[in-house]
Amino acid sequence: MKSLFENTILIVDDTPDNIDILIEILEDFETQIAISGKDALETAFEDTPDLILLDIMMPEMDGYEVCQKLRANEKTKEVPIIFLTAKTQKDDILKGFEVGGQDYITKPFDARELMERVKTQLELKTQREILKDINITLEQRVAERTKQLDDSNQKLEKANKKLLALDDAKNNFLDIISHEIRTPINGIMGSAYYLTDMIQDPELMEFIGMLKESTERLNKFTQIALDITQIQTHGPEMEKQKLSLNEIVKFIIQNFNTEAENKNLTIVNTLVEPVSILGIKNYITKTIDELIANALKFSYENTVIEVQTKVENDKIKLSVSNSGKKIPAEKIEEITKPFALANDHYDKDVGLGLSLVKSALDLHNASLEIVSDDDKTIFTISFKPI
Numbered sequence: 573m574k575s576l577f578e579n580t581i582l583i584v585d586d587t588p589d590n591i592d593i594l595i596e597i598l599e600d601f602e603t604q605i606a607i608s609g610k611d612a613l614e615t616a617f618e619d620t621p622d623l624i625l626l627d628i629m630m631p632e633m634d635g636y637e638v639c640q641k642l643r644a645n646e647k648t649k650e651v652p653i654i655f656l657t658a659k660t661q662k663d664d665i666l667k668g669f670e671v672g673g674q675d676y677i678t679k680p681f682d683a684r685e686l687m688e689r690v691k692t693q694l695e696l697k698t699q700r701e702i703l704k705d706i707n708i709t710l711e712q713r714v715a716e717r718t719k720q721l722d723d724s725n726q727k728l729e730k731a732n733k734k735l736l737a738l739d740d741a742k743n744n745f746l747d748i749i750s751h752e753i754r755t756p757i758n759g760i761m762g763s764a765y766y767l768t769d770m771i772q773d774p775e776l777m778e779f780i781g782m783l784k785e786s787t788e789r790l791n792k793f794t795q796i797a798l799d800i801t802q803i804q805t806h807g808p809e810m811e812k813q814k815l816s817l818n819e820i821v822k823f824i825i826q827n828f829n830t831e832a833e834n835k836n837l838t839i840v841n842t843l844v845e846p847v848s849i850l851g852i853k854n855y856i857t858k859t860i861d862e863l864i865a866n867a868l869k870f871s872y873e874n875t876v877i878e879v880q881t882k883v884e885n886d887k888i889k890l891s892v893s894n895s896g897k898k899i900p901a902e903k904i905e906e907i908t909k910p911f912a913l914a915n916d917h918y919d920k921d922v923g924l925g926l927s928l929v930k931s932a933l934d935l936h937n938a939s940l941e942i943v944s945d946d947d948k949t950i951f952t953i954s955f956k957p958i
Contacts, residue, residue: 579622609633
């Protein structure tokens with residue numbers, strides 16, 4: 573950016589004495605001279621000055637008209653103009669501003685006043701140019717950034733399409749796998765139950781029992797894996813309905829009574845007045861089923877499993893508690909992850925049950941809290957009321 577005195581000033585006046593005075597006052601600047609409106613326009617259009625001192629009273633074309641023509645031209649529309657005038661009437665001064673002038677100086681000239689006004693307009697011009705350059709730079713950067721964002725969005729869109737295609741492929745694959753696995757599993761399970769009725773040898777019966785247990789576990793594992801996938805891929809699209817939480821709990825407990833009796837366990841329930849939640853019945857049922865099954869599996873014999881519903885802090889809470897081996901604190905956050913284990917079990921039963929619980933609860937904006945000590949392990953689900 574050039575210094576103040578490197579600016580060029582065009583002096584437009586038809587009086588030679590006025591021109592001489594102005595040249596003397598502005599001796600530190602580069603100056604150009606025009607003695608008529610026509611001459612001023614030709615000079616300004618050919619070699620654009622940094623500032624124009626423009627006399628108003630000139631023959632043929634006055635300063636107002638010259639100013640209007642300068643403002644209409646792309647090259648000179650932003651050049652600051654200071655009117656030189658002997659007129660002091662308010663209307664004359666206002667007209668100067670209306671046609672595009674920035675300032676005015678009355679004749680006879682005061683050298684200090686003229687110099688200060690010239691410096692002010694040149695400094696303002698410099699600041700406008702700096703601001704313009706900054707704006708251009710910012711616009712370029714914004715354009716570059718916008719292009720980068722557009723490129724990123726296009727890449728993200730392509731990636732999303734690929735992910736959606738992979739999700740579809742995964743779902744189709746799991747559907748196929750589920751069907752293909754279940755068919756032979758059902759065959760194996762049917763054969764195992766058939767052999768149970770035919771074989772009397774205790775040693776063979778033990779092997780058949782292991783076969784039945786393994787195929788049942790594999791069948792359950794397949795179904796849970798498919799449920800988790802369905803929740804994660806299609807969960808938001810599934811329609812929820814009003815459900816009676818207590819009715820679901822009663823139904824599930826009834827199904828577990830025989831298994832509990834075989835292990836000398838007692839299931840007791842304490843249910844508050846009818847409470848309703850908004851949910852998908854299939855997954856709510858499987859969630860509660862998994863928690864009670866988990867309690868049955870890891871309870872000590874001759875103990876009690878407690879199932880309770882209550883309303884607390886504007887939440888509907890369902891808790892399942894049992895007496896069994898303590899879950900280490902560092903493992904509590906891990907056991908809802910796929911294939912996680914709270915403890916090393918004798919059969920290395922690495923499963924997906926609690927992962928299904930977590931996925932189903934996320935779908936319902938519900939939370940799961942696990943507390944475990946030497947006396948009890950309590951699983952508590954918190955639902956939002958309808």
